[in-house]
Amino acid sequence: MNKKIFLKSAIILLSVTCLINAIKALDSSGVSSSTGEIVNQDRIYNITLKVKTDGVYNDLGGNVISENNVLSGISGTKINLKVSTNSGYRFVGYQSFLESGNSTDGLLPIENDSFEISDKTGNVTVVAMFEKIPIDETIYFSDEFSTENINNYLLSENLIGKIAVSNGKLNIHAPGVSSIKPILSRQIDESSTLGYEIQFSIQQIGEVKQWNTFRVVFKENSDGSVYALEFTGKAVSIKKLSSIDAPNQTGEKYAETGHNLGSEEHRIRLVVRGDTVTVSDNEIPLLSYSSPENWEGATASIVFTPISNRSVSLDDIIIRQTRALRSLLVVSRIDGQEVTDIQPGSIRGNTSQVFVGDSLPLEVIEKPGYQFIGFKDEFGNVVDLSTFSVPNDESDLVIYADFQTAEVVNRETKTFYIDSIEGNDTNSGESETNAWKTLEQLRKNTLIAGDRVLLKRGSRFVGEDAALTFKGSGLEDAPILISSYGEGELPLLEAQGKIESVIKLYNQEYITIENLEITNLDPNFSTSFELNSNNNRSKILRGVHVIAEDYGVVHDIVLRNMYLHDINGNLNSKWNGGIFFDVYGTTVPTKYDGILIENNYLERVDRSGIKLVGSTWANQNLKNNKNIPLNWYPSTNVVVRGNRIEKAGGDSITVRDTDGALIEYNISADARYQDTGYNAGIWPFQASNTVIQYNESFRTHGVQDGQGLDLDHVSNNSVMQYNYSHDNEGGFMLIMNWYEQTSPTVRYNISQNDKDKIFELARGGAQGTAIYNNTIFSDSKLTGRAGVIDMPSTSGGTGVKDIFLFNNIFYFTDGEKMFVEASDAGKYKDSIHFYNNAYVGVEVPDDPKAITEGITLKGVGTGPTENKSMIANAGKFLTGQLDGYRLPENSSLAKLGVSKEEAISYFYKKLGVQPTIDFQDNGSLTMSPTEAFALARQTNSVDAIARVYPAIEGVTYDTDFFGETLSSENLSVGAAQEKKSVFEEKISDIEISDVKTGIGMRYKRSNQLADVNLSIRLINKDELQYTINANNPTFSYEIQLQKNFGEYMDLSESVTITIPIEADKKILNVLKINKNEQTESVKELPYRIENNKIILETDELGSFIIEYQMEKIKKENNTNATISESGKSSLGLQNKENSDVQAVGDKDYFSGLELSNKGEELSREDSKLMGNSINNLQTIKESESIFEGNLGRNKELSDMYQKSLPKTGESNQAYIVLIGLFSLFVVLICQIFKKSID
Structure with missing residues (x-):
């Protein structure tokens, strides 16, 4: 009996123990970071x-x-x-x-x-x-009163006990005329070009009265008479007095102005130069006086003199040498002609004033197409900066910077080859057989526009030799290209922590860099890249660093098809890791116009993946050069597209100091992998009119911040749309309001199983925030912050603003909280306005049109949880992955959506306000962030909701998440608009089809295509000059319209074509081949999939190619991703007759991208030159053999991804399962043992 009791007790004990362990494992599985945000408000x-x-x-x-x-x-x-x-x-x-x-x-x-x-x-x-404090030879005396010591002054006896340092100030309670004389470090020099100045802060303390209070003596004659600045309560004057201790209301007054010296602190600056004294208060001029007798030979003498029974406070006294200033004007000339609208070069050190006797600290940086000749003065004399000093003259100093056009260069453009295995640095480097061996040869030479530098595949450059830098810039029609050639592994730049930045560009433009592998792993720090393992807190390490400094406008930098990995940078610096762009300087307003970062794979980079642009010319939070009003000179035409960033230590992608940036089709996986503090997946900061769309962000770690997406500070009028966010530990969306933030919009996104909280409105939420038509789903209750809307830290920022949510679906398990209890969301819930949202399993807030019944989706929660490809589950790449979030047929949500206009009208009514300011008419889209915020503060929050979104090429706002066109009526709730068949019967349309192939066409009666038939012919691949990647199956059709008697018909309007496809096939491309007598051109057509049919609109008929995704990885099929001699990637189409791409130096690849975005046809030659810059062709396809060919190092793609997996602890869920199985096993053994005893 005792044995039975013992065994039962053991079974219970083991079961409870295992259960506790499982619960602990489950509790920890949601947060992989070592630090989690505490939800208990009373935590000390x-x-x-x-x-x-x-x-x-x-x-x-x-x-x-x-x-x-x-x-x-x-x-x-x-x-x-x-x-x-x-x-x-x-x-x-x-x-x-x-x-x-x-x-x-x-x-x-x-x-x-x-x-x-x-x-x-x-x-x-x-x-x-x-x-x-560094030694400054111009300082005679300084005192910040940081200590109580006043031994560096000579004091009159009546001040003993009446003067003391308190709270960093010198407080004086003088009984009458007294003196405080600073002990100077040396005698003041008053030569012809020198003077001196006295700076100090002063204010009355105690009782403030309006009579004589204070003097500052600045000159003293041999007879004891002095010149002084005298303050009364009502005026300030320049006087001559009989002595330092002359009585009140005596002396000869030379100049006077009204001035109120009260309890407010005044920063006084008194400057004496020659016969003139000038006085200012807080940089505002007060008065000036010039002595006709040049002060009668008086010398410098500084004494502070209280003259009445008033109490004053002094602070931050500085007595220093000054020199005469001259205004400087530097004028650029091209071929002898002055220019203002053209910048032949940037001139650093150019300032508006210079000191007499100084040299000119000017430095010229030539721009492509111009050559600097030298400096001349206004009289035509050559100015040699090494010997020139500013002469003493009252007129402006004018210096001419002379340039000449550089139409003729001293050599033809060249292609240079570098081969670390077979090359030799004594070679010319101008052919594959005469390749250089090291990158040192590149660093020694200056490249010219149109030059190309090709690194042989399989080459490896190690340590300091991995530094890829060079001199020179390209031109708009002749960029410089850095790429690879040959076959095999990508050229590897392996810095091993020996250099800060592997690739570095400085004041260079029109540069394309592609097809390289980069790593910068310092062995002195942790190299495991396991979760939260990096111990580097001191050393900056980067892959690519692009810098512009006092240059002007830097054009067209392209970085694409590169593999950056294993960079264990400094976790305490956001500005190191993968790819970074910076703008420095203070004299020449500088920015980028044209940045393309495309199709790069970054993994295991600390701390950040891609960050651009950090600019001293676009910082809205700091004062800057007076030449830039409101400190806003942002970079433009910035595109970050098609990149995969995996296991970045902190943020994956951040854009800042930009206007109109586009971030699309990127993947952020496992961001914030190194417990770096406050980081998120993809976000803008101080970046106006940014559009973030078609991205996938998942498994961001930690809850500080830990979101997949973020609209951060000072990013006015930015839009977050068409993104798929899932499984992020810190939630779906962060909207920051620390600094001035206006009109952020979050629309038509899907969030699946994001955790902790869904929306974080940090610092109170931004003015004009609109969140609409998003679908939010979670299959488990939120823990941690535990609620849909979190509003922490409202005491900071710019104050709590109104937030507007409508047409969203909130789909949770039962019992979810709408507001995080541990935050101020409940306190300020009257500022969070809901209208016409659908609610499942979550508490319903104050919403007059709340939808709580009949809410169904096709397969909610069935979206992908993992993505190991380069293709985001979004936009044009959707082929059914997220169809679970579409509305089923006859859904009650299909026509329950409200228009934005109706929602805005309701919000006006609810807040009891009227439309006051039209932001569009007031130019909010072109304002700096602080200007837009100032406009928003003049009116109500509803006015600040964005009505017009950023105009960026290729960006549209008229579809839902799935690309379905939005109508002006019958809008749906959630991210999916009700799906309408393209072939929905319409009286005005005619539909015809080909019985044999199933291909159909629909056109309007207005097209005047009566009595026509479809003519369909399957094209043999041998008939085409172009082939698609051999790994991918294709079908090619010639589609024409024929009259009954056989005549082909042209189209006057666009028609809709449907092409049946196999249900289990994934479409990669639909291409249109156009032919004429001499050339053959290709362009990609937009399409969508509906009911196992390709749906496309076209206004031209002819040859169409349908490319399917390959079915499995085949390592040997790597030949279609080779690099030709020109170094251009031929990922897409290849010419069968001549697979070598011609070397061309007069093509602008960046501009070509814009052409492809417009849908314009590209000639066959242009297609070859553009390589993977064509919008979809340039995107690395999900076909992993293609990706392997570009980014692999001659190994299977699966191996590359296997290396990217954590070495330990991949899944706490597996741990839970094992514990459960172990528990069952113990129970089973015990039961068997029990029966054997019984």
Whole structure:
């Protein structure tokens, strides 16, 4: 009996233990990051204070404490810091770090020495930064009153006990006329070109009264008389006084102006140069006086003199040398003619003023097509910068920068070959048999427009020799090309952490780089790339870095078909990892016009995948050069398309400082793989009019931020549409409102099984946020933040704004919360407005047209959970993967949608406001972000909802997620519009078909095609000059219309053609071949799949090719992705008669892309030159043999992906299953053992 009791107890104990372990595993499976956001608002967080001096942890420079010793608290607790600075050092700011050691990335703003504890950051270390003040030979005296020491002043006796340093200021309570004389480091020099200035901050403290308060003596004669600046409560004047301690209301007044010296702080600048003194307050001129006798021989003497029983405070005193300034004007000339609209070169160091006696720090950067000759002055004299100094003259200094056109170059364009195995650096490099061996030869030479540099496949460049840099730029019709040649593995640039950036461009334009493999793995840090394993917190490492500095406009940089991987960069710097574009400088407004980053595969890159553009000329949060109003000179024509970014340590793709950027057809997989703090999959920052569409983002790790997609700060009028987001640990969508954000739109997206929360409206939500026609589904209850809408940290940012949601489907398991309880969403739910949304399994908010019954989808939750291809499950590549989110026939949701106009009308009525400002008429699409935000603040939030979206070539807003055309009526709820058959019977249409092939045509009666028949002929492949990749099956048809007597008919209007396809086949392309007497051209046709038929619109008949996806990977079929001598990828079509692409140096590949986007025909030659720049042909197909040919290193694609998988712990779900099986096994054994005993 005791044995039975023991065995039963053992069984129960083992079962409970296994169950507990399984629950623990399940609980941890949702968050792979080591840090998760705490949802308990009452959690106590700790603040640690540290000090750095010149980058080293020590207190040589000063110290920092918390007032009242408050260093912990719940979210919202305010921390006030107090900094003390040691003599000879200065305080430069704060840094802050998460508990993991990663930077808070600016998400803990410390303003005026104060910040709030936040759930978003948790436990934080704040570091006060100090630096040693460099020796400045122009400084005679300075005092920031960072210490209580006043031994560097000579004081009158009556000030003893009446003067002291408090809170970083010198407080003076003078009983009457007194003196405070700074002890200068040396005698003030007053030569002809020099002067001196006195800067100080002053304000009355205590009781403020309107009479004589303070003097500043600046000159003293040998007889003791002085010249002084005197403040009263009502005026400021220049006076001559009998002595320093002259009584009140005495002396000779030379100049005076009204001025109120009250309790507000005034920053005074007094400048003495020659016989003139000028005075300003907060940079605003007050008065000026020139002495006819040049001060009667008085010398410099500085004394601060309180003259009445008033209390004042002084701060930040600086006495320094000044020099005479001259205005400088640098004028460019081309062939002797002044130019303003053409920039033959950029001139760095060009400033509006220069000091007399200085040299001119000018540097010229020539632009393609021009040659710099030299500088001349306005009298035609040559200016040699090595010996020139600015003469002392009152007139403007005019310098001419002379250029000449460089129509004739000293050599023809060339193709250079580099072969690390068979090459030799003593060779000419101008043929495959005379190839160079190293990239050093490229670095030594200057390329000219039209040059090509080809690296042989199979080559390997290691360490410092992996640095790919060169001099020179291309031209619009003759770009410089860097590519590969031969067969085999891609050329490998293997930097091994020896160089910061493997490929680097500096002030270069019209450059195309393609078909290379890049890695930069430093062995001194962790190289495993397992989840949260990177330990690099100090060394910057990149794959590609493009820099423009004081250059002007940089045109057309193309990066495509490259494989970047294994870069273990610095986790504390967002700006390292894969591909980066920057704009630096302060003198020449600079930006990019034309960036194409396309079809690249990036994996295991830390910290970031693709980031562009970081610009000093487009920062809306900092003051910048006065030449750029509102600090907004964004880069334009930026396209990021068709890239796969896998296991980026932080963000996958970020665009910033751009206007009209397009991010489409990219895949973000496993972003934020290294617990980097606040990162998401794909997002814009400070990027106006951005469109993010047709992307797939999944399995972003962690909950800080952890979303698949994000519309971030200062990205006004940006649109997030047609994206598929799934299985992201931090949720679907983040919308930030820390800085000025206006009119973000989230429309026609699908979110499947995103976790933690769905929408995060951080810092209160942005003005004019519109979220409509999205389908949100989750098959499990949200945990962590636990709710659909999260609104954390509303105390920061620009305040809580109204958010508008309509026509969305919220489809959850029972009991889901709409608002995250641990956030301010419930508190501000009156600012979150719902209208005409459908709700399943979630609490229904205040929605007057809430839909809660009859909500069905074809197969909700059946969307793909994994994607290991280069093809996003979105847009033109959809062939049924997400049909589960379509509406079934006769769905109640099919016609229940409301128009945007109706929704906006309701929101006006609900808020009780009227239309006030028309954003479109006021030019909001062309405004800087801060201008648009200022406009939005003048009116209500409904006005700020975007009515007109960014006009970007190839972008449309008239379809649903699946490409179905939206009508003005009978709109549907959710991301799928009711699907209508293209061949829906219409009285005005005529339909004909070919019985043998099943091909059909529909056309309008207005087409005047009476009495016609379809003529269909299957084309033999040998008849075509072009072939598709041999791995992919194709069918080619000639489709014509014939009159009854056999005459072919031309079309006057477009017709709709349907071509039957096999149900289990996936279509890659539909192509139209056009022929004439001399050439054959090809263009891709848009199409969609409906009821196992290809549906396409065309206004031309002729030969059509249908390309199917290959059925399996065949490693030997790699010949159709070779690189010809020109280095152009021939992924798409090849000429059967001549498979070698001609070398052409006068084609603009970037402009060619635009042509293909317009759907214009490309000649056969252009097709070869364009390679994979043609819109769909250039996209690396899901056919993995093609992808292998471009990005593989002569190994199976499956092997490449196998290496990309985590080495340990791929799935907690597997762990749970094993524990469960083990539990059952133990129970079974125990039962058998029990029976044997019984």
